[in-house]
Amino acid sequence: MGTSANTAFDVVVIGAGMAGASVAAHLAPHARVVMLEQEEAPGYHATGRSAALFSEVYGGEIVRRLSRASRDFLFDPPTGFSETPLVTPRDTVFLVTAEQDHLVDAFLAPADLAVSTEILDATATARLLPILKPRYAVRSLIHRGSADIDVDAVHRGFLRRFARAAGRVVGRAAVTRIEWVGGSWIVTTPQGRFAAPIVVNAAGAWADEIAAQAGVSRLGLQPMRRTAILVDAPRSLDPRPWPMTIDLEERFYFKPDAGLVLVSPADETPMPPCDAQPDEYDVAVAVDYFEQASGSAVAQVKRRWAGLRTFAADRSPVVGFDAQAAGFFWLAGQGGYGIQTAPALGELAAALVLQQALPDFAAVFGITRQALAPDRASLVAEIPT
Numbered sequence: 001m002g003t004s005a006n007t008a009f010d011v012v013v014i015g016a017g018m019a020g021a022s023v024a025a026h027l028a029p030h031a032r033v034v035m036l037e038q039e040e041a042p043g044y045h046a047t048g049r050s051a052a053l054f055s056e057v058y059g060g061e062i063v064r065r066l067s068r069a070s071r072d073f074l075f076d077p078p079t080g081f082s083e084t085p086l087v088t089p090r091d092t093v094f095l096v097t098a099e100q101d102h103l104v105d106a107f108l109a110p111a112d113l114a115v116s117t118e119i120l121d122a123t124a125t126a127r128l129l130p131i132l133k134p135r136y137a138v139r140s141l142i143h144r145g146s147a148d149i150d151v152d153a154v155h156r157g158f159l160r161r162f163a164r165a166a167g168r169v170v171g172r173a174a175v176t177r178i179e180w181v182g183g184s185w186i187v188t189t190p191q192g193r194f195a196a197p198i199v200v201n202a203a204g205a206w207a208d209e210i211a212a213q214a215g216v217s218r219l220g221l222q223p224m225r226r227t228a229i230l231v232d233a234p235r236s237l238d239p240r241p242w243p244m245t246i247d248l249e250e251r252f253y254f255k256p257d258a259g260l261v262l263v264s265p266a267d268e269t270p271m272p273p274c275d276a277q278p279d280e281y282d283v284a285v286a287v288d289y290f291e292q293a294s295g296s297a298v299a300q301v302k303r304r305w306a307g308l309r310t311f312a313a314d315r316s317p318v319v320g321f322d323a324q325a326a327g328f329f330w331l332a333g334q335g336g337y338g339i340q341t342a343p344a345l346g347e348l349a350a351a352l353v354l355q356q357a358l359p360d361f362a363a364v365f366g367i368t369r370q371a372l373a374p375d376r377a378s379l380v381a382e383i384p385t
């Protein structure tokens, strides 16, 4: 490509995980878009490491609204998006131990949580989860209507849509330099330089680093490691019908995964952006919680992995143009919810990039531009100096 920048683009998207792929798919029919990914294949980082849960009762208020707004897309995708279903129904259950019983009222304080969950007594909980040690849970809260997401199918669907609209993905294109020159961002990678008046920062754990490269103020986004392991269910039990099971205080969770059980210690270890690897301590904590809840010993950890969930200080995603830097767009801070919210976030982000009206679902679900904006009060107050 030589030293001159490729100027054939209206938008450069940095990062081809779920965030980049979803916004790029919505942008490509309206703009010339290139998506730059540092890895050889998209989906190597957070997107390829999730627990694949869709639950409208998981996460903070804005996240829950975004998840509800994503529901129709995931359960009834547009024709041609995927040959296979994007979701498989699986209820979510929050376990309540005797020590946690006094926390239930506070948990159910948000009206949407109260109306969309049902309380099960100890007997009904045990029937649903025969894995539990007798008397482990005094009751539980069940949300019906959640699901396992086929993350790969969603991600591939967005990438395919992008490609069909003549979008271009460039792999092994780690962005090393971003400069604002004469009304364009010049983005430098080992695969060449790309210029466009708009850059979309969908770099996941690296989003603040991308801002720093562009001379844009960081937002104080914090990557936090989360670990997951796969173990056998006790031999006499078939885990497949079990719900996604989350400790009321989210100290751990487990769910069936292809005949095995995925267990996470729900760790949140702050760390710099990196190729996160599981720590033995967190693996041991996961095993310990599962053994405590089930009363049976884990013979072997079959697989272990970790990934980074990246949060803004108020734990809501950041979507919008930077208030100070022209053409610099944030799509970051999806935390532990970037898969289940991607359909809504991708479409919202594309409308904002194109300076169009927000899609109708925003008003229906009460999602405002300001709630997601990078200069919202709950973020600005928290940015480290």
Ligand SMILES: Cc1cc2nc3c(=O)[nH]c(=O)nc-3n(C[C@H](O)[C@H](O)[C@H](O)COP(=O)(O)OP(=O)(O)OC[C@H]3O[C@@H](n4cnc5c(N)ncnc54)[C@H](O)[C@@H]3O)c2cc1C
Binding pocket: 014, 015, 016, 017, 018, 019, 020, 036, 037, 038, 039, 042, 043, 044, 045, 046, 047, 048, 049, 050, 051, 052, 053, 054, 173, 174, 175, 176, 202, 203, 204, 205, 206, 210, 226, 227, 228, 306, 307, 308, 309, 310, 332, 334, 335, 336, 337, 338, 339, 340, 341
């Ligand atoms: C253990 C675990 C469980 C989770 N469970 C769930 C769940 O059940 N449900 C849910 O909805 N979410 C879940 N999540 C969260 C979800 O995985 C993330 O929110 C989502 O994947 C974020 O997508 P992303 O595209 O922003 O990030 P990523 O997938 O990390 O993509 C960012 C991309 O940017 C690229 N990049 C970075 N810097 C550069 C650069 N300089 N140049 C070029 N490219 C660059 C990276 O290589 C990467 O591919 C979980 C996460 C973890 C770790």
